Amino acid sequence: MNRNTTGQSTAGVAPTAHSGTPAPERHKGVTGPKGFKAAGVAAGIKESGALDLALVVNEGPGQAAAGVFTTNQVKAAPVLWSQQVLQERKLHAVVLNSGGANACTGPEGFQDTHATAEKVAEVLDVGAIEVAVCSTGLIGERLPMDNLKAGVKKAAQELAAGDQADLNAATAVMTTDTHPKQCWQDHPDGWSVGGFVKGAGMLSPNMATMLSVITTDAVIDGDALDAALRAVTAKTYDRLDVDGGTSTNDTVLVLASGASGVTPSPDDFADVLTAVAKDLVKQLQGDAEGVTKEVSITVNGALTEAEAVVVAKTVAEDNLVKTALFGSDPNWGRIAMAVGRSQATVDQHKLGITINGVTLFADGHKAADRSEADLSGRDVEIVVDLNLGDGTATVLTTDLSHGYVEENSAYSS
Amino acid sequence: MNRNTTGQSTAGVAPTAHSGTPAPERHKGVTGPKGFKAAGVAAGIKESGALDLALVVNEGPGQAAAGVFTTNQVKAAPVLWSQQVLQERKLHAVVLNSGGANACTGPEGFQDTHATAEKVAEVLDVGAIEVAVCSTGLIGERLPMDNLKAGVKKAAQELAAGDQADLNAATAVMTTDTHPKQCWQDHPDGWSVGGFVKGAGMLSPNMATMLSVITTDAVIDGDALDAALRAVTAKTYDRLDVDGGTSTNDTVLVLASGASGVTPSPDDFADVLTAVAKDLVKQLQGDAEGVTKEVSITVNGALTEAEAVVVAKTVAEDNLVKTALFGSDPNWGRIAMAVGRSQATVDQHKLGITINGVTLFADGHKAADRSEADLSGRDVEIVVDLNLGDGTATVLTTDLSHGYVEENSAYSS
Structure with missing residues (x-):
């Protein structure tokens, strides 16, 4: 139930692609499910001439859709637009651009988003109210609308199903990403879920992540799709925290074509959607900016699951923890400091910290010499035991490296 | 009213010392006010053999004292001890060590702190309940008590008033600090306030900073001293946020000898204490770790002062803002993102951002090209206008540089 186009299992297996390393070139994504076409073109929004405009079209027969968006109070124009159109829980298409976030651009920026949706509506002969818009890139600059509109027309002409279309679409939304990120998983009953995601920095999703489009050919109505998406993103996208920077443009959209003719059980649908997410x-x-360590932080024994998330995110965002991880240093004292400064309930006399399977601190006492924990590898597993209740949560994060500083001190130029 | 031993004005003037640059070697500090003696010795707590134990003694006639401490729920043993003894608002002495934080060391660590206070009490012939203890350094390791106790005896023998004693004491508390940090200010009525501070990382004081001891020869009782200290630290130490890392050991103590015989007005005392702080x-x-930019973030027009602090601290802790500053890049879009993700009330259509005097974003629109703001210097002033109310606050921070990453990925080794 879990194959990409080369027949290899994908979901549930940690990807081997690392920062700067090319991902597999063929990988099924948004057109994996039946009823979808996609394209990715170079519209001249990016000065580099790279692919910068993606179009994903749902040819039906159904057009159910749902979305979750950034909780940032400074919301980009495309977020404001897409939130509006999603109230109908129906989408024919999603148009996405890199090369500019169209955030902090005032009413004029909102008009640009509206005009983009109108152009897509025109070339696809649908209503603009059935077109979601996503943008990513530098905040505060207007988009080159002539280029963007011409790009929409070009993308509509190139719409196709298949690996190349998926790859082009997933590539066209990249900013500092080093490779396109896609996934597809099918169910034995004859339906599937596919999708892509972009994001590398300003990455602390809260009800949504950077930009992600997920498709399915399952038969599911808009309300059920919306409920499933909210439940799944809360435990997947919202549990990644690279740098605390919830962006102005975070968006996850899911589109259902119903083209498989199969109506899955809610549990089955949630399972496959969760696996893809x-x-x-x-x-x-x-592929986070500057990543050299892929870190999971599990907090057990919190008073509630929400408090477990608070503790895990405080540790995930702590620069002293993150720099120690970059240095492969099992400096658990910094983890204890971060746990203690969180807004959740903590009792230092019950606190325990385990790194890569070695318990270094237990019940408020040093339990082993820090040298016993080996952090030389890329994967690091931190477990914090609060020993207060049943709340548990795992948050994914990365280290803070010279690469992160280098990339982000030069990004806008 | 404002001279150090070379007769130069100090308070209110930005210090010229930079990271890695030696500070002036003579600079009046904790024994500037009458009635105090101090010492700093090498007790062998640090393996390097550097000064690592400081003693500050109040010879009276008064012994009023007050303290504020970290809000971290993981509190070091010396914090737990000093909070207890300060309930009497009376101190004869403060003993401080670098080379170990004595945090996360359990009841045994608390016994070590108690034994340290007992040793000071023995050599000074005072009660242990009149001795505060402060520690700083790596979390999670026990202190070498034999060395520490011998160091207390040695320090007691070297107690003196004067510049060398002040310098030794201020030096003995340093960890990653590149130079000792002291201040002294006198009042025309014949009383003065002096002090030292240490801290370079894990630096986001909340009701206190790393370690700081302030002395005064003003006549003031413990309750008034406590009220003045809390009011002043809330607007000074608590408005510095280098890396969000509120430490396990943060402590600010103030000791009043009354040796000047002068009782200042509450306003006068608050003014001088504020200037020193x-x-x-x-x-x-x-002198923060890796600092290349000294940044002030002023938030105006918040609904309340507390919301202004929340916005300013969210910007101060944002790694994307901090790395842009390191790159001398006036990337105001990242500031807008951080403002929007704060927990305070924000209306993006009223938001304005000014950097080094150039308004780049106003009323939700780009107001000038980012290239017009010059960030090439060391000092950066960011002003965020929320245009919602009268709340205002300024928070000091630094950039996030390769130096910070380098220093903190190698500190515990």
Whole structure:
């Protein structure tokens, strides 16, 4: 139930692609499910001439859709637009551009988003209200609308199903990503879920991540799709925290074509959607800016699950923890500091910290010499035991490296 | 009213010392006010053999004292001890060590702190309940008590008033600090306030900073001293945020000898205490780990002062803002993102951002090209206008540089 186009299992397996390492060139994504076409073109929004405009079209027969968006109070124009159109829980198409976030651009920026949706509506002969828009790139600059509109027309002409279309679409949304990130998983009953995601920095999703489009050919109505998406993103996208920077443009969209003719049980649908979301999020972690460590932080024994998330995110965002990880240093004292400064309930006399299977601190006492924990590898597993209740959560993060500083001190130029 | 031993004005003037640059070698500190003696010795707690134990003694006639401590729920043993003894608002002495934080060391660590206070009490012939203890260094390791106790005896023998004693004490508390940080300010009525501070990383004080001891020869009782200290630290130490890392050991103590015989008005005392605290905090900022930019973030027009602090601290802790500053890049879009993700009320259509005097974003629109703001210098002033109310606050921070990553990926070794 779990094959990409080369027949290899994908979901549930940690991807091997690392920062700067090319991902497999063929990988099924948004047109894996029946009823979808996609394209990715170079519209001249990016000065580099790279692919920068993606179009994903749902040819039906159904057009159910749902979306979750950034909780940032500074929301980009395309987020404001897409939130509006999603109220109908129906989408014919999603148009996405890199090369500019169209955030902090005022009413004029919103008009640009509206005009983009109108152009897609025109070339596809649908209503603009059935077109979601996503943008990513530098905040504060207007988009080159002539280029963008011409790009929409070009993308509509290139719409196709298949690996190349998927790859082009997933590539066209990249900013500092080093490779496209896609996933597809099918179910034995004859339906599937596919998708892509982009994101490498400003990455602390809260109700959504950077940009992600997920498709399915399952038969499912808009309300059920919306409920499934919210439940799944809360435990997948929202549990990744690279740098605390919830962006102005975070968006996850899911589109259902119903083209398989199969109506899955809610549990089956949630399972496959979760598998795809987890796989995409793991790929985000693996391609985060400057990443040299892929870190999971599990907090057990919190008073509630929400408090476990608070503790895990405080540790995930702590620069002293993150720099120690970059240095392969099992400096658990910094983890204890971060746990203690969190807003959750903590009792230092009950606290325990385990790194890569070695318990270094237990019940408020040093339990082993830090040298016993080996952090030389890329994967690091931190477990914090609060010993107060049943709340548990795992958050994924990365280290803070020279690469992160280098990339982000030069990005806008 | 504002001279150090070379007769130069100090308080209110930005210090010129930069990271890695030696500070002036003579600079009046904790024994500037009458009635105090100090010492700093090498007790062998640090393997390097550097000064690592400081003793500050209040010879009276008064012994009023007050303290503020970390809000971290993981509190070091000396914090737990000093909070207890300060309930009497009376101190004869403070003993401080670098080379070990004595945090996460369980009841045994608390016994070590108690034994340290007992040793000071024995050599000074006072009660242990009148001795505060401060520790700083690596979390999770026990202190070498034989060395520490011998160091207390040695320090007691070297107690003196004067510049060398002040310098030794301020030096003995250093960890990754590149130079000792002291300040002294006198009042025309014949009383003065002096102090030192240490801290360079894990530096986001909340009701206190790393370690700081302030002395005064003003006549003031413990309750008034406590009220003045809390009011002043809330607007000085608590407004510095280098890396969000509120430490397990943060402590600010103030001791009043009354040796001047002068009882200042509450306003006069608050003014001079504020001037000393601001000067010490500015020195902390200038010597923060990896600092290349000294940044002030002023938020105006928040609904309340508390919301202004929330916005300013969210911007101060944002790694994308901090790396852009390191790159001298006036990337105001990242500031807008951080403002929007804060927990305070924000209306993106009223938001304005000014960097080094150039308004780049106003009323939700780009107002000038980012290239017009010059960030090439060391000092950066960011002003965020929320245009919602009268709340205002300024928080000091630094950039996030390769130096910070380098220092913190190697510190525990």
